[in-house]
Amino acid sequence: MKAPSFAYARPRSLAEVFDLLEAHGDGAKILAGGQSLLATLNMRLSAPDVLVDITGVPGLSGIAVEGGTLRIGALTTHAEIERSPEVARHAPLLAQAVPHIAHVAIRNVGTFGGSVALADPAAEYPACALALEATLVVAGRQGERRIAAGDFFRGLYDTALAAGEIVVAGEFPLRAGYRAAFLELARRHGDYAIVGLAAHAKLDGGRLSDVRLAFLGAGDRPMLAVEAARAVDGKAPAPAVVKAAQDALARDLDPPADLYTSSAAKLHLARVLTGRVLAALIA
Numbered sequence: 001m002k003a004p005s006f007a008y009a010r011p012r013s014l015a016e017v018f019d020l021l022e023a024h025g026d027g028a029k030i031l032a033g034g035q036s037l038l039a040t041l042n043m044r045l046s047a048p049d050v051l052v053d054i055t056g057v058p059g060l061s062g063i064a065v066e067g068g069t070l071r072i073g074a075l076t077t078h079a080e081i082e083r084s085p086e087v088a089r090h091a092p093l094l095a096q097a098v099p100h101i102a103h104v105a106i107r108n109v110g111t112f113g114g115s116v117a118l119a120d121p122a123a124e125y126p127a128c129a130l131a132l133e134a135t136l137v138v139a140g141r142q143g144e145r146r147i148a149a150g151d152f153f154r155g156l157y158d159t160a161l162a163a164g165e166i167v168v169a170g171e172f173p174l175r176a177g178y179r180a181a182f183l184e185l186a187r188r189h190g191d192y193a194i195v196g197l198a199a200h201a202k203l204d205g206g207r208l209s210d211v212r213l214a215f216l217g218a219g220d221r222p223m224l225a226v227e228a229a230r231a232v233d234g235k236a237p238a239p240a241v242v243k244a245a246q247d248a249l250a251r252d253l254d255p256p257a258d259l260y261t262s263s264a265a266k267l268h269l270a271r272v273l274t275g276r277v278l279a280a281l282i283a
Contacts, residue, residue: 002042003038003041003042003044004041004044004047006041006047006048006049006050006051007049007050007051008050008051008053009050009051009052009053010053010055010056011052011053011054011056011057012056012057012058013057013058014057014139014168016057017030017052017054017057017166018140018141018164020050020052021052021163021164021166022141022164024049024050024052025163027048027049027050028048028049028050028051028052029046029048029050029051029052030052030054030114030117030166031051031052031053031054031055032054032055032074032075032111032113032114032117032166033055033075033077033109033110033111033113033114034109034110034114035102035106035109035110035114036110036114036115036118036120037051037114054074054075054166055075057075059073060073060074060075060113060168060169061073061074061075061076061077061080062076063076063080063081063084063086063087064086065086065090065174068173068174069135069171069172069173069174070086070087070090070091070171070172070174071169071170071171071172072087072094072112072169072170072171072172073112073113073168073169074111074112074113074114074117074166074167074168074169074170075111075112075113076111076112076113077107077108077109077110077111077112078098078101078106078107078108078110078111078112078115079098079104079107079108081094081095081098081112082095082098082099082107090172090174091128091132091172091180092180093128093131093132093180093181093182093198093199093200094125094128094132094172096180096181096182097124097125097127097128097182097198098124100124100182100184100186100189100193100196101115101123101124102190103190112125112170113166113167113168113169113170116129116136116152116159116167116170117159117161117166117167118157119152119153119154119156119157119158119159119221120157120192121156121216121217121218121219121220121221121222122192122193122196122216122217123192123216124182124184124193124196124198124216125170126149126153126216126221126222127196127197127198127214127215127216127222128182128198128214129149129152129170129172129222130149130150130153130198130212130214130222130224131180131198131199131200131212131213131214131224132149132172132173132198132200132212133148133149133150133173133212134148134149134170134171134172134173135147135148135149135170135171136148136149136152136167136169136170136171137167137168137169137170137171138160138161138162138165138166138167138168139165139166139168140162140164140165140166141164144168146171147160149222150224153221153222154221155220155221156220156221158221175202177202177203177204178200178201178202178203178210179200179201179202179203179281179282180198180199180200180281181197181199181277181280181281182196182197182198182199182277183196183197183273183276183277183280184196184197184216184217184273185269185272185273187260192217193216193217194217194258194260194261194266194269195215195216195217195218195255195266195269195270195273196215196216196217196273197213197214197215197216197270197273197274197277198213198214198215198216198222199211199212199213199214199277199278199280199281200212201232201281203281203282206236206282207234207235207236208232208233208234208235208236208237208278208281208282209233209234210233211229211232211233212224212229213225213228213229213245213274213277215253215255215270217255217266218253218255218266218270219253219254219255219256220256223252223253224252225248225249225252225253225270225274226252227248227249227251227252228245228246228248228249228252228274229245230248231244231245231247231248232244232245232278236282237278237279237281237282242274242275242278242279245274245278246271246274246275249267249270249271249274250267253266253267253270255267255270
């Protein structure tokens, strides 16, 4: 199948981007890497009037430590995040997650901003952003604003982006003494996850605190397992503690079934991942 006809624009500044979004409204689609958008175009699930290619806009890529945060530009590719020593040092959860994203060819082109703006509930970055308490930096005609990851992802492919706004960066707080673990289960490597888990916690004397367990593929957005985290918080993950956290998932999650996996099976897999991730956090 071929994509429908559309106009193409490649602005060279944010001001030009905002002009195009204002002129075309819902008829404009942002191209920030296109690894999801091009597929939906070819399947005619998307039919924009104009494709706004922002890859030529300066200042939207790069990875830098600024003050107390790690800042990742929206046009930074998955491959750049995967190779970055700054990410490996300051946000190892992201470094662990990237190899699960599709395949190398896609990681060379797909971008951080494209992934978080799409807000696919089975994607890796939204769950990592939630686990790490990241802030998404968005910009529009009126300037920049910062949105906590917990407020940014609102539902299935739905975000807090207002009309005329785009994601320009993600900011991840720097924290010492924390451990990270990312795992997901998929039918084949590179497929969308059936269920995945991004975990972040402080480790001190074998005990975990400030535990954040963010699931992907378990709801209409990344899902924070608050009750499961509470069952572990302040404790060493002994078998009884792990079981308590696994049991608590029934109160945190009600994963939707898909064509291949029932809700009950997804919840079971979430329990399995919880046990594995808690073990990895103290390994």
